[in-house]
Amino acid sequence: MPRVVLNGDDRALPEGATVADAVRETGAALDGRGMAVALGGEVVPRGKWQVRELREGEQVEVLHAVQGG
């Protein structure tokens, strides 16, 4: 069970959990429209969300566009 920091919160995810699972965990719609993911400060392209498995202690940021600026 990798423990990760997902959008600032500690989460334990099932073994083999991928970036896509983390996105689902945030409660966001998985069509991923207008969303992007960073792992440890590096962008994970959408095409790799289903295959990139999360490692212990990784920092996952799932972002989207909001009002601002």
Place this chain on the structure above:
Amino acid sequence: MPQGLEIAGRGFGSRLIIGTGGFRSLEAVGRAVAASGAEMATVAMRRVDPSTRGSLLGVLEEHGCFVLPNTAGCFTARDAVTTARLAREALGTEWVKLEVIGDDRTLLPDASELLEAAEELVADGFTVLPYTTDDPVLARRLEDAGCAAIMPLGSPIGSGQGILNPYNLRLIVEQARVPVILDAGIGTASDAALAMEAGCDGVLLASAIARAEDSAAMGTAMRKAVEAGYEARRAGRIPRRLYGEASSPTEGVAELT
């Protein structure tokens, strides 16, 4: 009708760019965008929140607005570059309003981090529109780095103080070979008109509309102000004189006493 704005080969019918921050609701954003006539709107990138209702992107799309992601909230070049890359992935655009703040009270840009981020993003293929201080030398450095426009502040973000250093703005406009967009500090319509009269190619504002008592009405006012200022600049203003100069004929005046 005023001619449109062109940035990096892309044309916009309106010279007003709207920021989406500070509005009370998505509906208010939509009404203000419609009233202002803006064809480009800037959005921030933040953690997803499943409780969010409605779609900001949907509202902007509905009004035919080009979406310009920004790096608001970033204090380092590294964070700004990553945020720009996330925005590119999320929104499928290589355009970015680059914002790197150096002080959380004044929200003034950090010049060295800004330039570093601009260089890196240009090298990575981005169309970079940097929010910068009104320093003509930094403006030139940003342009030399390959930025597609220069966006100097009039005064700090949300301060509503208008254009505090018209002299610097004039120098920036005079030397620039890319569009100059006055970004930040606009308080009311006359500030936007002054920016355009000073030779800016456009104005970017959010708070002045979003926090106005009637944001849709202020949107209309800003549209007119930007158009009026642009037309006045093109028309060529009269010089300022110390004394009056009669506009009526000085000959043929009757002697009545």
